[in-house]
Amino acid sequence: MKKIHIVLFITMLLPLQACVPKAYNYNTFIEHHPRSILVLPPANASTAVEAPIVFNTTVSQPLAEKGYYVFPVFLTQEILLDLGLTDEGLISSTNPKKFKEVFGADAVLYITIQQWTTSYIVISSSVTVKADFKLVDTTTGSILWERTHEAVESRGGLSIQGLVEAAINALIVDYRPLARKMNNEIVLGKGLGLLAGPYHPDYKKDYPINKE
C-alpha cells in the first residue's frame, strides 16, 4: 500500500517538471545584453482603438522589475513627436541607431497588439489579447528577443454575481488588468521571457547552458 502512495505522490509532481516549453535561443541576447530598453508606442492591429495607449502604461513595471532601465513612456512619445515620428509606420521604419543617438538606449522594444477581442458565452465573457514583442539591439539592429503571447481574462459564471460581472465586463472596458497580465506573462515566462537585467539579483546568473 505504501509504495502506491509514493508512486502517486511522485506522479502528481512529475507534470510540474514536464511543463517546460521549447526554450528561446538567447545567444544573440547574451552577446548584446542591453542595460536599457526604450519602449516604443505599440502598433495596433486590433479593433480596440484605445488599447495600445493603456497597454503602454502597464509595460514599464515588469521590464523594470526584471532589472532593466526603462525610459518613461510618455516622455518617449513626446520626444518621438518632436523628431517627427508621428505614426507607427514612421517609427518602425526608423533605423534603431537613431534611438541610441537620441535616448542612449541599448535596445528598443517594438510591440504589436494583434488582437483584442471580447467573447460572450451566455453567462460569462472573456477578453483575449494577443501581442508580439520584439527587442532589437540599437547598435547592430539585430533581434535580441521576440515572442508572441496570448493572455485571457474571464468574468462571469454560474451565479447572479457572475451574470452581473459578465454584463459589467462587457460595458465598462478597463484594459488594464488584462494588459498587466499580458505584460507580466510575456516578460517573465520561463525559458521564453527576458533574461534578468543589470539591476536584478540574477543578472548573468540565469544564462541558459546550451547543451550540444
Next chain:
Amino acid sequence: MIRQLLINSLLLIVLLSLTACAKPTMYYWGNYEDSLYERSLNTSGSGQTTRSFELLESTIEMAEKKQARVPPGVYADYGYTLFKSGRTDEAIEALKKERELFPESKKLMDSMISRIQARGK
C-alpha cells in the same frame, strides 16, 4: 490514507507556489501606474493632468519617506512635468536624481538639462 496524503501534497504544493509568488518588488511603485493611466485617458496635449501629477508626486514622496527605491523613469517624468510647469530649478534637480540613480539615463538627462538651462537664460 491515500486521500490524506494527496490532500497534504496538494496543500504543500499550493503553499510553496504561493510563497514563490509573494516576492517583494525591487522598486516602490505606489501610484505611478495610476498616474500613467490617468494621462492615457487625457488625450489632449502631453496628457499630464492635475490628478495624474498628484499621483506621480505622491509616489515619489512616499518612496522617499520609506527610503524605498524609486523606479526607472519616475524622477525623469516628474522633472519633465516640472519643466513644463515653469518650475525649472526643481525640474533640473529631479532630472539629476534620475541620472544619479540610473546611469543609463545619462545621455537623455544631460541633453534635457542643457536644453532647459539654455531656455532659461
